[in-house]
Amino acid sequence: xxxxxxxxxxxxxxxxxxxxxxxxxxxxxxxxxxxNGSGKSTLAQVIAGKDEYEVTSGTxxxxxxxxxxxxxxxxxxxxxxxxxxxxxxxxxxSTAHFLKSIVNAGREGRGEDELSAVxxxxxxxxxxxxxxxxxxxxxxxxxxxxxxxxKKKNEILQMAVLNPKLAILDETDSGLDIDALKIVAxxxxxxxxxxxxxxxxxxxQRLLNYIxxxxxxxxxxxQIVKSGDKSLALKLEEKGYDxxxxxxxxxxx
Amino acid sequence: xxxxxxxxxxxxxxQIDQKVKDVNGHAGHVGLKLREYARTSFDQGxxxxxxxxxxxxxxxxxxxxxxxxxxxxxEFTCSIPDQFExxxxxxxNGVLVxxxxxxxxxxxxxxxxxxxxxxxGSQEGFFAGSLSVAMANPELKETLSSSVDKICNTPMGIFxxxxxGINEDPVCIVIPDNAQVSKPIHLIYxxxxxxxxxxxxxxxxxxxxxxAKAEIVESYLPQADNGVYYxxxxxxxxxxxxxxxxxxxxxxxxxEAFHTAQSTIHQDRDSTYGxxxxxLGGKLMRNNIHVSHDSENITSNIxxxxxxxxxxxxxxxxxxxxxxxxxxxxxxxxxxxxxRGRGVFNGKIIVRPDAQKINxxxxxxxxxxxxxxxxxxxxxxxxxxDDVKCSHGxxxxxxxxxxxxxxxxxxxxxxxxxxxxxxxxxxxxxxxxPNRDIALYFESYLEKKLTQISIxxxxxxxxx
Numbered sequence: 001x002x003x004x005x006x007x008x009x010x011x012x013x014x015x016x017x018x019x020x021x022x023x024x025x026x027x028x029x030x031x032x033x034x035x036n037g038s039g040k041s042t043l044a045q046v047i048a049g050k051d052e053y054e055v056t057s058g059t060x061x062x063x064x065x066x067x068x069x070x071x072x073x074x075x076x077x078x079x080x081x082x083x084x085x086x087x088x089x090x091x092x093x094s095t096a097h098f099l100k101s102i103v104n105a106g107r108e109g110r111g112e113d114e115l116s117a118v119x120x121x122x123x124x125x126x127x128x129x130x131x132x133x134x135x136x137x138x139x140x141x142x143x144x145x146x147x148x149x150x151k152k153k154n155e156i157l158q159m160a161v162l163n164p165k166l167a168i169l170d171e172t173d174s175g176l177d178i179d180a181l182k183i184v185a186x187x188x189x190x191x192x193x194x195x196x197x198x199x200x201x202x203x204x205q206r207l208l209n210y211i212x213x214x215x216x217x218x219x220x221x222x223q224i225v226k227s228g229d230k231s232l233a234l235k236l237e238e239k240g241y242d243x244x245x246x247x248x249x250x251x252x253x
Numbered sequence: 254x255x256x257x258x259x260x261x262x263x264x265x266x267x268q269i270d271q272k273v274k275d276v277n278g279h280a281g282h283v284g285l286k287l288r289e290y291a292r293t294s295f296d297q298g299x300x301x302x303x304x305x306x307x308x309x310x311x312x313x314x315x316x317x318x319x320x321x322x323x324x325x326x327x328e329f330t331c332s333i334p335d336q337f338e339x340x341x342x343x344x345x346n347g348v349l350v351x352x353x354x355x356x357x358x359x360x361x362x363x364x365x366x367x368x369x370x371x372x373x374g375s376q377e378g379f380f381a382g383s384l385s386v387a388m389a390n391p392e393l394k395e396t397l398s399s400s401v402d403k404i405c406n407t408p409m410g411i412f413x414x415x416x417x418g419i420n421e422d423p424v425c426i427v428i429p430d431n432a433q434v435s436k437p438i439h440l441i442y443x444x445x446x447x448x449x450x451x452x453x454x455x456x457x458x459x460x461x462x463x464x465a466k467a468e469i470v471e472s473y474l475p476q477a478d479n480g481v482y483y484x485x486x487x488x489x490x491x492x493x494x495x496x497x498x499x500x501x502x503x504x505x506x507x508x509e510a511f512h513t514a515q516s517t518i519h520q521d522r523d524s525t526y527g528x529x530x531x532x533l534g535g536k537l538m539r540n541n542i543h544v545s546h547d548s549e550n551i552t553s554n555i556x557x558x559x560x561x562x563x564x565x566x567x568x569x570x571x572x573x574x575x576x577x578x579x580x581x582x583x584x585x586x587x588x589x590x591x592x593r594g595r596g597v598f599n600g601k602i603i604v605r606p607d608a609q610k611i612n613x614x615x616x617x618x619x620x621x622x623x624x625x626x627x628x629x630x631x632x633x634x635x636x637x638x639d640d641v642k643c644s645h646g647x648x649x650x651x652x653x654x655x656x657x658x659x660x661x662x663x664x665x666x667x668x669x670x671x672x673x674x675x676x677x678x679x680x681x682x683x684x685x686x687p688n689r690d691i692a693l694y695f696e697s698y699l700e701k702k703l704t705q706i707s708i709x710x711x712x713x714x715x716x717x
Contacts, residue, residue: 048662076664088659092677092684101673102663109664158663 001026001197002047002067002166007058009039009046016042018222019058024166027194031208031233032201034219035241040201041085043219044170047199048082049075062166077109079165083155083172089143095154096138099124103161127160131187148175156187163191168199173207185210205237218244258300261317269295269418284384287417290405294414301411310597310629311539311568316511319481321452331443331474336697337690339439339470342381346444347453347484348421349383379434379467380427384458387425396427400460403519404489410541413487413515416454423456426469430462430493437468437501437691443475444510446482457488461496463521468688470501475534479507487515492524494548499527499687505534505698508563514540522548529686530557530569531695533702538567544582545574546608555584558682560675560699561594561626562706568597575608575641584615587682589675590626591706600645601633608638615645620652620678622671668707675703 002024009017016039024030034040046053047060049072060067067075090098103123104114115123128135131153143151152172159167169188173181188198188211200211208216208230216233218226220241225248226232236244269292273285300317301308329345343350380387387393409417417423428434442455461467473484484506492498506512512535518526532538544553559567573582588596598617619628630647652674660670679699686692 050658071667072658072661073664073666073670076662082662084659084662088653088656090656090659090674090677092680093673098663098673101669102665105664105666105669162663 001063003059003061005059005061007043007046007060008056009042010054010056011042011052015056016053016222017046020219020222020224022217022224024197024199026165026197027192028215029192029198029200029211029213031213031216031230032199032219033203033205033216033233033236035245036203038219039222040219041170044082044085044168044199044201047075047166047168048072048080073105074109076162077106081159081162081164081167083152083159083167083169085170085172085174087143087146087151087155089141089146091141091144093142094138095140095142096124098142099138099158099161102158106162123161127157130160130190131157132183133157149177149180152176152184153180156184160187160191163196165196166199167191167196168201170201171203172200173202173204181207182210205233208233220244220248258302258317262295262300265415265419266292266296269415272419272421284388284422286405287401287423291409291414291417294409295411295418298411298414307570307599310595310599311537311566313513313539315537316483316513319450319483319511321450321483329443330476331441333439333441334472334694334697336694337437337688339437340381341439341441342424344424344440344442344453344455346451347442347455349424378429378432379438380425381438382425383422384425385422387427392429393427396429396460396462397425397458400458400489400491403491404458407517410515412485412513413456413517416456416485416487416515420454420456423458426457426459426467428461428465428467428496428498430465432462432465432467434465434467437470437688439470439472441472441474442484442486444479444482444484444507445476446480446507450481450483452483452485455484455486457486457490459488459490459498459500461490461492461498461524463493464495465493466497468499468501468691470503470691470694472503473506473512473534474503475505475507475510479509481509481511482507483511483513485513488517490516490518490526492518492520492526494521495523496521497525499529501686501688501691501695502528502530502540503695503698504530504532504538504540505702506538507534508536510535512538514538516540516542518542518544518553519547520544520551520553523550525552525554527554527556527687529682529691529695530555530559531683531699532557532559532567532569533698535567536565538565540567540569542569542571543574544572546577546580549577549579551577551580553580553582554685555582555586556682556685557586558679558699559586559588559596560591560679560702560706561588561596562591562702562709564593564595566595566597568599570597570599570601572601573603573613575602575604575611575613575638577607578609578611580608580611582611582613582615584613585682585685586617587679588619588628589679590619590621590623590628592623593625594623595626596628597631598629598647599631599633602635602643602645604634604636604638604641604643606637609640611638611641611643613641613643615643617647618678619649620675621649622651666711668711672703672707676700 004022007020217224329343600615617630632645
């Protein structure tokens with residue numbers, strides 16, 4: 001589904017990603033962990049298409065297409081979704097209106113008709129219920145004055161209504177209490193199937209108790225320095241990142 | 254052919270003289286006093302140039318260069334909005350016309366079926382019709398005479414005096430003391446200039462009595478196939494003690510239209526006046542709002558938005574005269590500018606020495622979305638009292654790139670995302686409209702304009 005080959009990315013001439021290789025197949029969940037500043041969020045944003053990041057070399061193919069050739073919105077309509085670490089507040093746009101717009105934009109992209117008002121209402125109602133959210137949520141302005149937890153839930157709600165093929169969760173767990181974390185994880189688990197894939201970017205192993213990854217990658221200094229199964233996450237939780245940093249240092253000596 | 258400003262003035266003056274002569278036949282006509290005052294004011298005044306401080310950013314040359322000879326006799330074809338129920342008066346080329354299909358259900362005032370009148374005895378009672386009909390009504394005579402006296406005792410600008418002088422018969426709305434008018438009164442102005450450039454001068458006299466409450470909507474709508482035309486509108490508004498008027502103004506004139514507007518509001522004690530504005534149409538628009546506080550505990554609200562594209566020019570000038578203590582004024586003007594569009598906001602607030610304990614808030618914000626678009630914002634506060642709260646702010650910016658990226662990652666195209674953000678920016682103004690249904694009516698026109706701009710941008714991108 002997604003194939004990243006020797007990806008180098010820079011921001012204002014400073015190299016951030018220095019040769020990422022990653023392959024993601026349908027049905028898989030990949031966790032990306034790593035210390036602060038290792039490039040996790042950059043990787044997430046580059047896949048989504050943020051133009052401040054300059055891809056200096058390497059390729060990303062998505063469903064056998066050159067992903068880097070697609071505009072941000074084209075990527076989204078092709079099934080890529082990024083749950084933001086810091087969702088943007090947009091006063092003046094109601095959440096319901098926004099959700100309708102994005103659902104219909106996606107349908108238009110696939111050559112489908114817009115949803116009728118009744119179908120739309122049904123969709124929004126079922127997804128808010130699934131995430132244990134109050135309907136009042138929908139009439140509030142998008143993320144405006146939302147608590148940290150509400151913002152993250154709203155990201156998952158958007159993911160649920162769009163039903164993407166590849167969802168990237170950028171530190172969706174940070175700032176969540178345990179109840180909200182369960183709700184978010186339940187939402188993701190309910191969506192998991194053999195056709196879609198998830199990239200879960202996180203600092204903490206905690207989330208991975210609820211969303212079980214097939215692969216865990218450690219990103220350090222712009223490279224994936226270690227990959228393994230979920231036991232790697234447990235080991236990181238227990239021992240921290242220092243042993244990995246030492247491994248990398250001794251390997252380069 | 255190049256006419257001098259003086260030549261042009263003489264053309265308009267002769268039109269006023271003709272009207273004065275016409276009215277003179279009716280002895281004792283209050284209208285004559287108004288028209289004569291208008292004539293004197295016009296004769297003594299002169300058209301502004303950019304050397305005048307208040308007209309620094311807006312030139313009226315283009316308006317005056319045109320010859321307005323067209324006199325089309327076609328029908329009023331604008332559609333009446335269905336978002337809200339209203340008592341509707343339709344005007345074609347500045348003249349009140351009856352449109353049977355859209356005729357309001359209120360009882361009419363005698364022979365002239367263009368007037369909507371319900372006896373002032375009832376709770377719902379009000380008059381809405383032409384000034385000549387109103388003056389023939391003994392119940393309204395006293396109210397009208399005193400308002401006319403007030404008008405003739407205050408200075409009148411060049412455009413207002415021109416309009417009042419030339420206007421066939423001003424529209425008059427009287428809300429008697431204690432009346433609570435439940436349905437908005439909607440004045441729809443349409444211009445037909447198929448047969449050549451026309452000028453029309455709608456003039457309104459609006460009197461809201463003591464403890465009375467009403468909503469008035471002015472809509473300037475385009476009729477199909479319009480070429481160059483000029484609308485010069487003016488209104489004098491009196492809000493009595495403890496009275497409340499919400500005044501809406503929707504301006505979507507045709508592409509080639511010039512539009513000048515002047516409203517002068519006199520508020521009595523404990524009264525509330527709010528004006529809610531959307532400027533969307535026209536080629537050149539200038540709106541002057543002058544609010545004067547004649548007594549204490551007055552509230553004035555000015556909430557306006559504008560959108561310019563192409564080479565549209567929109568100039569909003571407000572002047573709030575805080576002359577008395579314990580009053581409040583709120584002002585918020587927001588604009589979105591595209592292409593080579595130009596926006597001007599000049600917000601003058603004077604707090605006179607007696608006006609202690611007043612609050613005056615003013616904010617102007619603009620999104621300038623093209624390198625060739627220009628916004629001039631000029632807050633102008635002159636404070637002569639020492640125990641007051643005044644604040645003002647002006648911001649000019651672009652769309653937030655983070656918000657734009659966020660929306661696009663959800664699958665919205667660049668244009669759709671921008672339109673959404675512009676709407677959100679302006680919605681802040683519409684959210685202050687007290688009447689939700691009228692707000693929806695305004696929003697429908699705003700959305701239409703923003704969508705047109707978005708389609709235009711998308712097409713241009715596709716071509717290039």
